[in-house]
Amino acid sequence: MKDYAIGIDIGTTSAKVVLFDESGEVTAYHSKSYPLLAEEPGAAEQNPDEIYEAVVHSLKETVKKSGDKADRIGFLSFSTAMHTLIAVDDNGAPLTNSFTWADTRSEPFVMEAKENGLADDIYTCTGVPVHPMTPLFKLMWLKHESPDIFQKAAKFVGIKDYILFRWFGDWKTDYASAAATGLWNLTSLQWDEKLMNMANVTIEKLPEIKPATYYWESLSEEIGKGCGLGPEVKVVIGSTDGPLSNLGVGAISPGDVAVTIGTSGAIRTTTPEPILDPEGRTFCYPLTENHWVSGGPVNNGGLAFQWVHDLLEEKKNEKDSYEMLSKLAEKSPAGAEGLLFLPHLTGERAPLWDAQAKGSFIGLTLRHEKDDLLRAVLEGTILNLFDVYNLVKTQTAAEAEIKIFATGGFTQSAIWKQILADVFQKEVSIPENTESSCLGAVLLGRYAVGLTSQLHEVKEETKQYETIQPNKENREVYQELFRLYQALSQALKPNYKGLNEFQNKHKKESGQ
Template sequence: MPIPFLNVERRFGILRDYAIGIDIGTTSTKVVLFDERGAAVAHHSKSYPLLSEEPGSAEQNPDEIYEAVVYSLRETVRKSGGLAERIGFISFSTAMHSLIAVDRDGTPLTKSITWADTRSEPYTASIKGSSDAVDLYKRTGVPLHPMTPLFKLQWLKNESPDIFRKAASFVGIKDYILYRWFGEWVTDYASAAATGLWNMHELTWDEEALRLAAITPEKLPAIQPTTFYWETLSETLAKESGLDPLVKVVIGATDGPLSNLGVGAISPGDVAVTIGTSGAIRTTSTSPVLDAEGRTFCYPITEKHWVSGGPVNNGGLAFQWIHDLFQKEGESAYETFSVEAESVEPGAEGLLFLPYLTGERAPLWDAQAKGSFIGLTLRHTQKHMVRAVLEGTILNLYSVYSLIKDHVDDTKAIKIFATGGFTNSPLWKQILADVFQTEVSIPEHTESSCLGAVLLGRFALGETEWLQEAPMETKQYEKVMPNHENQEIYEELFNLYQSLSDAMQDQYKAIHDFQNKPKKESGK
C-alpha cells in the first residue's frame, strides 16, 4: 500500500513525486534520492576530515563541506538518470552544534567548530556552577556542555577577540551552505535549538543566552520553521546541481530528530536508539519534555513534534576498544567476540562495566568521567568482559531513558526502533530488547536522517497531511523480541549500575587530575 501523499505536484505534465534528502554529517555528506514510497533509488556520499590542530579542537573546513554537498548532490542527480525530471524538492538534515564566524561578505573567519570541540569547557563549568544554570536549560532545552555554540562564543570572545569583533555573523554549517546558494542568512528551529541560544517556549533567540554570549540577534541568522522552503532553486544551485530550476528547497531540521522520523519513531512514546561509534536515545512527544536537573535534550521537528533524550559518547567505541585490546595481530574478530560472549549468562556473573572511556555526555555531562570494570574476580574471562561491555553500553542508554520515561505515554507498550552498526551483533540487539523488555524494530534502510528530511519535506509542502502517517508504509523491519526470563536479572543489574555510577561520580575529577599530572623528568 503506498503512502497516502495528498498533493504531489504535477508541473508541465511531469509528476514531481521523487525527492532528495541531504544529510550534512560530521564525517561525510550523504545525498539520497527517494521515490514516493520512501525507497532509495540513487545516492552518493563524500567524506571530509575532522581537524584537531590543538588539544580539544575538532574543526572542519566549511568550504570543503560545501564542495562535498555540491558534488554529492550533482552525482546523485547524475545517477538518477531519467528520474531527475521527476524530482520535486530537496530537503536538509544537518549535524548539530556547529559554529562559524563570518565577515560581512559571508567569508569564514574561522573553521566550522563542531560539536566535538571541547575548548570551551572552562566557560561551561563557570555557568554550570551558577544559580541561573537550570533556568537557562529550562528555556533552551539544551544541557550545558562545550558542544553548544553558546559556550563556543564565550570561548571565541575571550581567546580570539579580534575575530569575535570582526565577525558580522555567527552561523552553522547548514546556514553557510544555504547562504552560498540563496544569499541570505537563515536557520531552522531545530538548528537554532541546538545552539543553546534559542528559547523553545517563545520560538526566538533567548535574551539571557545572548547576553551570556555577548551578541545581539542581528549577529545570528533569521529563524524559520523547519517547514520553510524556497519555491525555486537559485541560479547558482541550478547550475551546480543540474536540477530543474522549479525544484523546491526545504530548510529541514537536524539529524537526531530527523532520524526519529526516518525510522518511524514519531508517535508519542516511540523510542529511537542509535549506536554507532557513539550513541543516542530519543523519544517523541507533542510538547517539550525537560529533565528537572538538565540532563536531557529537547529539540523540535516541528512546533508540534518534539524529540527528547540524550547522546552518549561511548557506543561502538567501547566494543572497538575491548576488541582491539584482546585481538591477535592481523585478526579482526568482532563477530567471534560477540558469539563467544553469548555463552555467558546475562549479567556476566556480576561483572559490570561503566562505559565512560571518553568522558560522557548524557546522563553525566562530565568530560572527566572514566570507564571502569567493577566486580572482577578470578573466574571472569575475556568473554565475560566483552559481554559486560555490551551490557554496559545498553544500561547507560537505559539510564538516559529513565530520565524521560515518566513523560512517555504509559497506556501503551513502548516501541523501540534501532539503527547503527551495533545491529550487526545479534547478542547486542538481544541485550537491548531484554534490558528494555520490549520489542525492537530494526529498519532495513539505514539512511534515516536523509529519509526523515524527505518526509518532513513532504509534510512541509502539503503532500502528506500528518507527519506521523508517512513512515509507517515505507518500512520493512527486522524484529527482536525480549526474553522475559531475563527481566528480573536486568532490573537488578540496572539498579547496581545506577548506584555504582552515582558513587563513582565524586571520584572522576581526582582520577582525571592524577592521570594528567605533569611527568617528572628522568633522573630528577
C-alpha cells in the same frame, strides 16, 4: 511527475545524500567523509569548505546514479548534526573551522555557569542541558581565546546555515538548529536576549530563524547545472538529525521511543508539547511547533566497541573482525559473569553531563576472559542508554504502551540487538531503511511542500523488516545488573574531576 525526493544529511563524519521514491524506497545513494581535526586537547573541529564540497559532490553523484529519474526529483531536504559553530566575515567566508558538538574546550565556562546558579535558568529557557557541546559556551570560549576573531566576525552560524548561504546568499536556520545553540527561547521560538547578552552577541550576528517547513522555491542555476538538477527543484531547510531520525523510523507518536547507536548514541521520544526534566538531564528540541523531541545523547556507542576491538583484536584489517568479536561475546552469559563496564571513554553527555567522566571495568577477577570483556562493553553501552530511557519514559505514554525503534551501525550485531531487547524488556523494531535522518528529511519535505497534509500521515511509509523479542529469562539478571550499574556510576562521579586532573598532569608524551 515530481515523485522523487532527496534527503541530505550533514553528519559528524560524512555527508550522505539519498534519493527516495514516493514509497520511501532508496533508489540512489552517495556519501563522502571528512576528517575531524583534534590539534589540541579538547578540540574537535572540521573544515566547513571540505564539508560543503562533500555535500555538493555527494549530491552530484547521487543525481548521476539516479539516471533518468533526475527529472522526477521535486525537492531536496536537509538534516544536520547539532551544536556546530562557525564564525564568518562580512562576505560569509569562514574565520574559524566548524566547532563540533564533541569540542569540549568551553568546559571552564560551563563550570562557571553551574557554580553561579545560571545553569538551571539556561536549561529552563532553552531545553538544552548545560554542556560544552553548546554554542552558547563555545562563543564565550572563542571571545576569551580569540578576541580578534570574535570581534571581526559578522555572523556566528551552524554548518547547514553555511552551506545554504553559499547556495542562496542569505543566512537562515531552522528551529531545531537554533534550539541546539543554547541561545534560543523555547517559548517565544526566537533568539533570547538574556542569553545573547551572556554570549556577547547581538541578533544581527545570528541567522534568521525559520520553521523546519520553510523552503526556497528553486535552486540557483549554478548549483542546479553543477549537480544535474533543474531550477524548479525546491530546497527545504529541514531540521537536525535527532528529530528527523525519529520521524524517519516512524517514532513520532506518544509512546514511541527511538534508540540510535552509531559512533555515539541517543534515545528520543516525541510529544506534542515541550517537556523538560526537573534536573536538566534531557534535551528538548522542536521538529515542528507541534512535534517536540526529548531525550538524551550519549558520547560512547559504537566508539566503545571500536576501542575494545582495536585493543583485543590482532587481525584489525579483516573485514569481518567485528562480527567475529560479536560471536565471541555470545559465549559469555548475560551479565558477563558479574563484570560491569561504564562506557564513558570520551566523557559523557546524558545522563551524567560530565565532560570529565571516565570509563571503567568494575568487578574484574582472574576468571574473566576475553568474551566477558567484550560482552561487558556491549552491555555497558546499553545499560547507559537504559539509564537515559528511565528519564525519557516518564515523559511519554504508559510503560505498557511504549514501543522501541532502533537504528544505527549496532544493528549489524545480533548479540548487541538482543542485549538491547533484554535490558529494555521490550520488543525492538529495526526499520528497513537505515538512513533514518535522510528519510526523515524527505518525509518532512513532503509535508513542507504540501504533498501530505499532516506529518503523522507519512509514518506508515517506514517499513519494519525485523523485530527482536526480549528473552524473559534475562529480565532479573539485567534488573539486578542495572541497579549495580546506577549505584557504581553515581559512586564514581565525584572522583572524575580529580582523575581528569591527574591524567592531564601525568599523561605520557605523544609517541611514547
